[in-house]
Amino acid sequence: xxxxxxxxxxxxxxxxxxxxxxxxxxxxxxxxxxxxxxxxxxxxxxxxxxxxxxxxxxxxxxxxxxxxxxxxxxxxxxxxxxxxxxxxxxxxxxxxxxxxxxxxxxxxxxxxxxxxxxxxxxxxxxxxxxxxxxxxxxxxxxxxxxxxxxx
Numbered sequence: 563x564x565x566x567x568x569x570x571x572x573x574x575x576x577x578x579x580x581x582x583x584x585x586x587x588x589x590x591x592x593x594x595x596x597x598x599x600x601x602x603x604x605x606x607x608x609x610x611x612x613x614x615x616x617x618x619x620x621x622x623x624x625x626x627x628x629x630x631x632x633x634x635x636x637x638x639x640x641x642x643x644x645x646x647x648x649x650x651x652x653x654x655x656x657x658x659x660x661x662x663x664x665x666x667x668x669x670x671x672x673x674x675x676x677x678x679x680x681x682x683x684x685x686x687x688x689x690x691x692x693x694x695x696x697x698x699x700x701x702x703x704x705x706x707x708x709x710x711x712x713x
Contacts (some may be wrong), residue, residue: 573599574613588644594632652706681707
């Protein structure tokens, strides 16, 4: 528990995926979303980004900084009902969802190991940049997928 390190999916990418899913399911413009990632106070955040990555104790303060009204009261109720209807409530369905996400991640990692871009299917090529060596998609600039070389 304490002092242990755990590997988990990039929260910024996960947040973006959730926003895109909500955009698709609810038909809300992407500009109406305010992405926030909150961690418990026990987390050790070592992040240098402009993205809203905060501790849970900072949520109220951050939300109050946003004053533009994006939705009317009746719209909020409709969105709540739609989100509630889409929520996975059965433990079996949740397990299946988690399994599907893990399969997607495993497939992506397998493609990368085979030198195939997981976004567009083109070959990955070795490249050198000002921040070091990496693998990038041969379909650049149409596809901007990169994979750092693990040391």
